[in-house]
Amino acid sequence: MSNPVRVTIWNEARHEKSNPTVQKIYPHGIHHTISEALTQLGHVHIRTATLDEENHGLSEDILTNTDVLFWWGHCAHGEVNDDTVDMVQRHVLEGMGLVVLHSGHFSKIFRRLLGTNCSLKWREAAEKERLWVIEPSHPICAGLGEYIELPHTEMYGERFDIPTPDELLFISWFAGGEVFRSGCTWRRGHGKIFYFRPGHETYPIYHNPEIQKVLHNAALWAAPSMRKRDSCPNTQPFEALPPPPADIVSAGIQQDASQL
Ligand code: ZN
Numbered sequence: 001m002s003n004p005v006r007v008t009i010w011n012e013a014r015h016e017k018s019n020p021t022v023q024k025i026y027p028h029g030i031h032h033t034i035s036e037a038l039t040q041l042g043h044v045h046i047r048t049a050t051l052d053e054e055n056h057g058l059s060e061d062i063l064t065n066t067d068v069l070f071w072w073g074h075c076a077h078g079e080v081n082d083d084t085v086d087m088v089q090r091h092v093l094e095g096m097g098l099v100v101l102h103s104g105h106f107s108k109i110f111r112r113l114l115g116t117n118c119s120l121k122w123r124e125a126a127e128k129e130r131l132w133v134i135e136p137s138h139p140i141c142a143g144l145g146e147y148i149e150l151p152h153t154e155m156y157g158e159r160f161d162i163p164t165p166d167e168l169l170f171i172s173w174f175a176g177g178e179v180f181r182s183g184c185t186w187r188r189g190h191g192k193i194f195y196f197r198p199g200h201e202t203y204p205i206y207h208n209p210e211i212q213k214v215l216h217n218a219a220l221w222a223a224p225s226m227r228k229r230d231s232c233p234n235t236q237p238f239e240a241l242p243p244p245p246a247d248i249v250s251a252g253i254q255q256d257a258s259q260l
Contacts, residue, residue: 004045005223008066009034010057012073013050015201022201030072030199030206037212044219051076056084063087067223068097070215072199073107085109093189094229097222099215102199105160110195113188114163120180121157124200127175129153131182131198135169140183140194140217148210154200156180162195172197183214189230192222 011031015022026033031048038044047066049057051073063069069088073080085108092098092113100110105118131148133141157178163186170183182197196214198205205211 004043005219006045006047006065006067007038007070007219008047008049008058008062008068009038009070010049010072011051012076013052014076015074019202025204025207026201030201031070033206034070034072034212034215037206038216038219041212041216044216051079056080058084058087060087063091063096066091066096068099068219070099070101070219071104071107071109072101074103074201077107080108082108085112089113090229092191092193095190095224095227097191097219097224098193099218099222100193100195102197102205105156105195105197113193114186116163117161120160121155121178123155123157123176124202125155125176126152126203127155129155129175129198130173132171132173133169134171135167138167138169139221140169140185140214142217143213144210148198148208148214150198150203150205150208150211152203153198153205154203156182156197170197190224190226190228192224194218194222 009031011029013029013031016026016029029050031050035046035048039046049062088109089112100107104110105120111118129150131150133144133147135141136144155174155176155178156172157174157180160181162184165181165184166187167185168181169185172180172182180197184195186193196218198211
């Protein structure tokens with residue numbers, strides 16, 4: 001069997017410090033609960049990082065040794081250093097997987113990689129969500145039933161301003177009537193990205209075994225098969241090319257070649 005997937009779970013971890021409801025549900029932080037769940041399900045090696053650590057708990061070395069980065073943020077997206085966003089983006093383009101959770105839809109790194117506003121409608125009314133599994137054969141949906149039901153959630157509604165996903169895996173229906181594209185994948189460079197909607201901090205979403213199963217599946221799916229930095233190389237032809245006509249040489253090719 002292959003080596004364990006090296007997962008880094010990044011959490012803003014601010015609500016846990018200030019909100020008693022969140023403290024009660026996640027006494028050691030959302031990152032800790034997700035870490036325990038993934039470890040329990042096996043074949044992963046977890047580390048965690050949080051916003052208030054030095055350099056947000058991330059470094060070139062940590063990301064080089066991270067197969068999949070999870071990202072949970074909400075009230076302090078603007079405090080994430082742009083240098084960190086640049087670094088994470090480069091590692092995704094080189095092959096590192098990225099799993100963006102819930103309110104991470106408005107994080108700098110998600111908007112940077114997708115190139116759109118990533119806005120949506122929202123409402124906090126503890127309503128029911130039915131999360132329909134629409135691609136049961138996808139590895140991220142392995143082991144799930146026809147849907148996941150969450151009795152009390154924050155509502156996210158369309159329009160979700162994202163590029164059309166490469167794969168749409170989950171659609172949510174809410175008791176208030178809205179729908180939402182809750183599980184989406186994209187590729188950017190060599191990296192795989194998965195966005196998963198559930199996870200509002202005042203409900204015990206990450207204690208739900210089915211949600212934990214999706215996160216574990218996502219970690220295994222997003223792990224890279226290779227890492228590569230593309231560098232736009234000038235390259236020689238594989239076969240001998242006939243000499244171009246004299247007028248083309250003088251007008252273009254020779255001149256372009258001299259500029260390289
Ligand atoms: Zn929320």
